[in-house]
Amino acid sequence: MSTPRHLLVVDDDPEITELLHDFLARQGFRVSTAADGPAMRKLMESWDFDLVILDVMLPGEDGLSLCRDLRGKSNIPIIMLTAASEETDRIVGLEVGADDYLIKPFSPRELLARIRALFRRTAPDASGPAPTAHPRTRTFRFAGWTLDEGSRELRSPDKVLVPLSGGEFALLMVFLTHPRTILDREGLLDGTRGVMPVPFDRSIDVQVSRLRRKIESDAKEPSLIKTVRGQGYLLACTVDESW
Secondary structure, eight states: OOOOOEEEEEOSOHHHHHHHHHHHHHTTOEEEEESSHHHHHHHHHHOOOSEEEEESOOSSSOHHHHHHHHHTTOOOOEEEEESOOOHHHHHHHHHTTOSEEEESSOOHHHHHHHHHHHHHHHSOOTTSOOOOSSOOOOEEEETTEEEETTTTEEEOTTOOEEOOOHHHHHHHHHHHTSTTOEEOHHHHHHHTTTTSOSOOTTHHHHHHHHHHHHHOSOTTSOSSEEEETTTEEEEOSOEEEEO
């Protein structure tokens, strides 16, 4: 029997945490809950979690700050919960590293669907053929950077491991497989469909901004991922691909 995935729900509303705990536990997950940042960090010191469900509005340090801090250390999937429906709030959530978001009030079944979708994006397909003893995956090298497709490990020219969210990895793969090609927003959305959150206006711009902060020496004056005004984006370097 496989070990159930362990979820962490961070919300200061006891009714919501109890509801999500009971509902997700019935779906076969192991569920822990925390009411604020210190409780979240204490649990994460003791347990390895597979996904974090994080409310934006928390006492003390807010969810956006916690998400930013967590994303700087880990590529664990993060779903943000927010009571705000404005596009600006969703953009901020993506900018600080969330993989997906839900606007309150939401259906627990919709949350379940988002959780399962994130796990499909980040884990091998258990229903597919068994992996070979030595699976062949591609390695991409560009401007001193190295990305291993199989492990999803991105290393800087100084060999430092840089964590990528699922959306950042998918977007970088699109650029690496289409170097020196102008890619419009529609094409980038198609290339990352099923990996990035439900798209809205500017969602690709937000993801590009996040990726730039990871790989550019100066994200405000990018030399790798360039903006082509009125057309889209361009990876302006040579890419070497090997198996």
